[in-house]
Amino acid sequence: MKRRTFIKGAAAAGASALLPAGALGSLLAGCTGAPAPPAWDFDAPVDRSGTWSIKHGRAKDGQLAMWIADMDFKTAPYVSDALQQRMDRDVLGYTSTPPEFYDAVAGWVSGQHGCPVDREWVGYAPGVITSLNQAYLAFTEPGDKIVIQPPVYDHFRLYIERLGRVPVENPMIFEDGRYRMDFEGLERLFDQRTKAFVLCNPHNPCGILWDKETLATLADICERHGVLVFSDEIHGDLALYGRRHYPFCGVSEAAARIGLVFAGPTKAFNLAGLSGTAYSIIPDREKRERYKAQLGNQKLDEPSIFTIVATIAAYTHEPDWLEALKRYLEGNIDKVVRFFEDNNLGIKAIRPEASFLVWLDCRALGLPQDELMRRFSEDARILLNNGASYGTGGEGFVRLNIGCPASVIDEALARIKRAFT
Numbered sequence: 001m002k003r004r005t006f007i008k009g010a011a012a013a014g015a016s017a018l019l020p021a022g023a024l025g026s027l028l029a030g031c032t033g034a035p036a037p038p039a040w041d042f043d044a045p046v047d048r049s050g051t052w053s054i055k056h057g058r059a060k061d062g063q064l065a066m067w068i069a070d071m072d073f074k075t076a077p078y079v080s081d082a083l084q085q086r087m088d089r090d091v092l093g094y095t096s097t098p099p100e101f102y103d104a105v106a107g108w109v110s111g112q113h114g115c116p117v118d119r120e121w122v123g124y125a126p127g128v129i130t131s132l133n134q135a136y137l138a139f140t141e142p143g144d145k146i147v148i149q150p151p152v153y154d155h156f157r158l159y160i161e162r163l164g165r166v167p168v169e170n171p172m173i174f175e176d177g178r179y180r181m182d183f184e185g186l187e188r189l190f191d192q193r194t195k196a197f198v199l200c201n202p203h204n205p206c207g208i209l210w211d212k213e214t215l216a217t218l219a220d221i222c223e224r225h226g227v228l229v230f231s232d233e234i235h236g237d238l239a240l241y242g243r244r245h246y247p248f249c250g251v252s253e254a255a256a257r258i259g260l261v262f263a264g265p266t267k268a269f270n271l272a273g274l275s276g277t278a279y280s281i282i283p284d285r286e287k288r289e290r291y292k293a294q295l296g297n298q299k300l301d302e303p304s305i306f307t308i309v310a311t312i313a314a315y316t317h318e319p320d321w322l323e324a325l326k327r328y329l330e331g332n333i334d335k336v337v338r339f340f341e342d343n344n345l346g347i348k349a350i351r352p353e354a355s356f357l358v359w360l361d362c363r364a365l366g367l368p369q370d371e372l373m374r375r376f377s378e379d380a381r382i383l384l385n386n387g388a389s390y391g392t393g394g395e396g397f398v399r400l401n402i403g404c405p406a407s408v409i410d411e412a413l414a415r416i417k418r419a420f421t
């Protein structure tokens with residue numbers, strides 16, 4: 001079996017083990033006299049046939065699958081290698097969450113996002129949505145209100161409702177092609193039954209990287225009303241165009257008191273099939289203990305071996321693969337944005353500041369949502385996500401997943417041009 005290098009021991013050493021970008025490359029170049037060629041090629045098509053891929057399983061008759069949020073790229077070679085090395089041991093018994101996991105996450109969040117995190121604050125989390133659901137159960141009662149900001153990831157509303165809580169919408173304001181939070185709306189909305197706010201940071205589907213000031217203001221308002229903030233930061237490792245992701249609990253003291261962050265390497269390293277690969281950051285000790293007890297009561301605190309191995313590998317290696325991936329995604333986004341600027345089809349692409357999902361504003365077409373979706377799926381033969389599924393403000397929009405080789409983007413844009421001209 002072909003092997004590549006996994007930096008052993010880096011995890012145990014924690015934050016200080018995170019090499020600055022480019023350090024490993026320079027090290028290798030120093031040894032061999034020439035920089036090693038990158039061991040990845042994002043242009044290469046990835047064969048997902050026979051892998052039970054949800055994304056591709058739903059595509060029929062040559063449709064391009066550009067919907068659910070996973071990418072058509074292999075994961076980083078150092079993550080695959082670590083998983084393979086662990087498999088080679090052939091022993092797959094119950095596994096605890098080792099110190100290396102906490103060190104890896106604390107080191108990554110501190111180093112990559114400039115947010116100092118005490119390893120005590122870090123916990124294993126059984127997937128981001130499952131973790132949010134457990135937060136609803138641990139910190140709210142049936143009938144309590146939980147605020148969401150649509151258009152937003154549909155699984156927030158879905159599970160708040162399924163768990164007997166009441167989702168309350170504070171729609172974002174969309175002006176001059178940009179979204180912002182409606183703080184006045186929020187102040188009006190909060191009442192005695194409002195117990196929590198679900199933040200999408202960065203925001204899916206609109207691709208917003210929330211700035212520090214916005215998050216600190218949010219923290220102040222929520223704290224004043226006794227509302228906790230559950231922050232979904234699953235797309236946080238994919239901040240683009242040199243911009244920064246701000247983990248919520250690091251933006252102010254108020255945010256640290258009321259914030260619970262849930263995130264993981266699943267989006268950035270394309271590990272979604274390793275279900276349950278996530279972590280929590282909860283600075284406040286009482287809340288941390290309560291959350292931990294909740295997971296324990298539901299037997300959700302035992303990780304799979306593979307989630308632990310993959311997380312440590314992803315978060316302790318020099319992020320060279322991730323940086324290259326981000327440059328590639330920026331190229332795909334530029335292509336899509338330019339295409340809609342150059343072709344007068346009545347569709348505008350809102351450039352995401354993070355991740356691989358492009359929010360397309362199709363309102364100028366004036367089509368009913370069903371007809372809009374039919375035009376994409378039947379005329380253009382592209383499967384993408386229906387904007388209306390993300391709640392208020394999503395009507396007239398669709399979400400396009402550009403996490404794929406550029407050749408697929410070219411084909412999709414050609415199909416869109418034919419279908420909408």
Ligand SMILES: Cc1ncc(COP(=O)(O)O)c(C=O)c1O
Pocket residue numbers: 069127128129130153200204232234235264266272276277278
């Ligand atoms: C904002 C957001 N949160 C959570 C998830 C799913 O996370 P998990 O698979 O860890 O439950 C997704 C997947 O698309 C997402 O976009």
